[in-house]
Amino acid sequence: MPTVYFCTILSVIIVSLVSFIGILSFALNNEKLRRITLLLIGLSTGTLLGDAFLHLLPEAIADNGGDMQTWYWLLGGIIIFFILEKIIHWRHCHIQPSENHLHPLGAMNLIGDGLHNFIDGIIIASSFMASLPLGLATSIAVIAHEIPQEISDFGVLIHAGYSRAKALALNFITALAAIAGAVVALIIGLKIENFIDCAIPFTAGGFIYIATADLIPELKKEPHLASSLRQLISILIGILIMFWLKNFLN
Secondary structure, X not given: OHHHHHHHHHHHHHHHHHHHHHHHHHHOOHHHHHHHHHHHHHHHHHHHHHHHHHHHHHHHHHHHOOOHHHHXXXXXXXXXXXXXXXXXXXOOOOOOOOOOOOOHHHHHHHHHHHHHHHHHHHHHHHHHHHOHHHHHHHHHHHHHHHHHHHHHHHHHHHHOOOOHHHHHHHHHHHHOHHHHHHHHHHXXXXXXXXXXXXXXXXXXXXXXXXXXXXXXXXXXXXXXXXXXXXXXHHHHHHHHHHHHHHHHHO
């Protein structure tokens, strides 16, 4: 169990440090940053789908013996992530952002990002409690998703009127919620029977929702053939990483 604690906390610390990826905006112009972000979104899509279908669901089915509970929690993950996304994006403001009027979208983004990172911490901890290989694969999937996510969050904060330094600092503070989520999951996991049996398919449902409802629609906004091929390759690379991990770690 000490190994599970160590790997979980180390992973969520790494996830938290990914929040500083927004510093790329200092070195890259908007067009280069957009192209890189699209490729990262493709990679994230592949790793999330690969982790869900190659790691999480097989683990859940093996543990539950194909019980219908697995599929109930999978559907629950999809529905709950849809509800959470709706709650996070419920409010908009039409006043132009400035130093004297910080866009409410920025505050909502911070709240949403904090909740998102808290859930990431729970997901990572739950996966490590199931097995170390599963925890590693899920951590990689989460990190791959966090990189384009944090670049996007940083851009939202800049648009909302925050300075770059303040946006980086606030992004990091909200990222620390992943540590809190991991600690909560580790405590709950020890006290609630069958916690892992529910958490793993729920996580798979969440990953499938994020990949198909959030990430793929973003990729579809870029219709050019060359860009589409690059996106497809990045998705396949993400899936291959998960495939390689499954064969290497087992």
